[in-house]
Amino acid sequence: MNPSPSSAGRPERNAPTWDLASEIVVDPASPEPLYFQVARQLRAAIEDGRLPAGARLDNEVDMAARLRLSRPTIRQAIQSLVNQGLLVRKRGVGTQVVRTKVTRPLRLSSLFDDLVGLGKQPESVVLRNRVEPATTEVGELLEAPGLARVRRITRVRLVDGEPLALMNNYLPDGIVDPADDELRDRGLYQLLRSAGVRLHACQQHIGARLATEEDADVLREEPGAALLTMQRTTYDDTGRVVEYGWHVYRASRYSFNLSLTNGPQ
Incomplete structure (x- = not known):
């Protein structure tokens, strides 16, 4: 049922609020970024039920004032x-809080995983x-200001001897240190899991563009051919970004299949 014009957009009267000032403690001397300290403690409160589904947070200005932090820090958290x-x-x-607790880690798959699941034998160049040094832009993509x-x-990912995708990834230094042979023989997510990284969730954007001459040369397509694009930010179970990827796929040989469910009402 659609809400009436008079009720649409109103706050839920029974949605509880939370006194974050008495719950969140930040340490300016910690090497952990301030926004990450706030996000980590908010996440813990969501997962243990102190912040139940529907609970409202104070606005950014009030939160910043009560925690004695800058508004950009609160916004990033x-x-x-x-x-x-x-x-x-x-x-x-x-x-507002969307859900109270994650019951199990989300299963994330890489292109390598998907191809193996289809009975293919993927190859990589x-x-x-x-x-390399991290630029300010890269630090923002990895949600790690000050990353050095x-x-x-x-x-290049190939299947049946033909290139399928050009794959680029940024990872914070030290999370995993793969040799070229490992990257040829295994998927990046396999390597992360083997290193003890507990993948949890990702934010993904899918789009399309036309192949440049460089794309065409690498992917064996004609310049101007249709390509699918994907940008993905992957988080571990602490909320840390462990990988940012931007990939292009040959639209003639690959498609995305998405399952959609109802979101919060």
Whole structure:
């Protein structure tokens, strides 16, 4: 049933609020970023039920004042939880908890995993696998302001001897240190899991564009051919970003199949 015009956009009267000032403690001397400290404690409150589904957070200005932090710090903390699907922003209502507890880690799969599941034997050509200085933009993509070094990986994924995708990834330095042989023989998510990283959730954007001459040369397509694009930010079970990827796929040989469910009403 659609809400009537008079009730649409009103805050839920019974949605509980939470006294974050008495619950959240931040340590400016900690090497952990301030936004991450706030996000980590909010996440813990959501998962143990102190912040139940429907609970509202104070607005960013009030939260910043009560915690004696800057508004951008609070905004980044909230956005990281929005990206993970734990919070949602609603016009006229504010920021609310979406779910109270994650019952099990979400199963994330890489292109390598998907191809193996289809009975294929994927191959990879490693074009780049190195640690380099992290720019401000890369630090923002990995939600890690001040990040000094990042591992950059570029591969071409092939199946049946034909290129299928050009894959680029940024990872915070130190999470995993794969050799080229490992990247040829295994998927990145397999390597992360083997290193003890507990993958939890991701934020993914799918789009399309036309192949450049460089794309066409790598993927054996004609310049101007249709390509699918994907950007993915992957989080572990602590809410830390462990990988940012931007990939292009040959639309003539690959498609995305999505299952959709009802979201919060």
